Amino acid sequence: MIIDPFFYLCAVPAILIFGMAKGGFGGGIAVVSVPLMSLAISPIQAAAILLPILLVMDAVALWSFRGQWDRPNIKILLPGAVIGIVLGSIGFRYLSEDMIRILIGVIAVLFCLNYWFKPSSAKAQGVSIIRGGFWGAVAGFTSFGIHAGGPPVNMYLLPQRLEKSLLMGTMAIFFAVVNVIKLIPYSLQGSFDHTNLLTAAVLMPVAPVGVRLGFYLLHKVSEKTIYRICYFFLFIVGIKLLFDGGQGAWSTYF
Template sequence: MLTDPLFYLCAIPAVLLYGIAKGGFGGNVAIVSVPLMALVMSPQQAAAILLPILCVMDLVALRTFRGRWHRENLRILIPAALFGVLLGALSFRLLSDAHIQLLIGLIAVVFTLNYWLRRGEPSVRGVDRLRGGFWGAVAGFTSFGIHAGGPPVNVYLLPQRLDKTLLMGTIAVFFAVVNLAKLPAYVYLGQFDTSNLLASLVLLPLAPIGVRLGFWMLQHSNEQLIYRLCYLFLMITGLRLLYQGVSELLLF
């Protein structure tokens, strides 16, 4: 794999895109990383290669956004997400990637259409324990298999209209905890073999580059643009996942 040019053609942009999203620019664009790498390997192997890299990106993002996160939201989201990760681990052998892709895609498309088709400026929602608990659990569950927890957590956070840096810092802390919680389960399920870990090591230097680039882009764009991009990428992601999920199910 490490001598195949196609591997690097897909893996390098996939890692950089994830880093840019971790740095705060583009939001859900990171969700294309696993499908991009899946062009040259299985989605499970792509997810296993990416997870150690994501954990390093999380450390860079935490340092980048240090102290700029919404603690009240995190107190609701994180316990729920850990429960979702546990469900994801227990159902790993039962649910296919296609079913998870359909679930996330449907959530993302419906939520974005609801935002776009509403007349006037949508009302701002505050912190909500029930909504946060539900979407946090969904994010933890969908993040486990294909690192696709972004759309569910954005469904909860975007309507709050937080400051752009506060929003991205909150998301950074959330996924730092979620990704760390996924590591023991990935080890138990045998996802980390020598080949996957070596590929992660080779791609690792791209992690801080992507995060820093994303943070620079975040600081040099206005808040309205960031939110518009988040909703746009949420819709693109949703449509892509719906198409991919339906295609895979039809193949069976």
């Protein structure tokens, strides 16, 4: 089990933030979790520790949003996600930890910039097999490696302007299935060793607290305020990971 206090200083808020997103508060802010944990451990280990915890969050989210999901979108997104997971299981093994840090940093920074500068759409978009399949595959790929499937799925679902509970229920179904599928390649790659499983077990009680906290804050605190804070810190963490990954890659290859 990991005993480094700095790791838990990063991991506990990371899991709380992920849980809040699962609970319907903050949506895409879950992308901050692996980058935050990557400040203390490798991104690969952070993803392995998080996956069992995410399954607990998924169970709570499924119960909370039971019966509220959009069937046509799920039918389109999931096949693409399976393709993305397969590609991720093949591709991520060829990336060094520094390259993964750079990848996470790029995703984090671009997601922040997209949030801050994206234009508002004047017309709601409809269901699309092409767009849904593409963003589902991207979500499966990024979700496999760093549990960052939220931004790609948001890029497909948010322009549809679904009712809030329907949106969150669709996300809950999608990621519950995706995370269960990810257990197969994670197990085959030996990600669930004793250290990772014991550490996940210690952190497990934080998961339902985060989900319930998300439900509570959804009605008590300005979502815009929380978004601003989370995206600011996500941007800072992304820049830090880009710096660390770039520095490591430079020393390795040059």
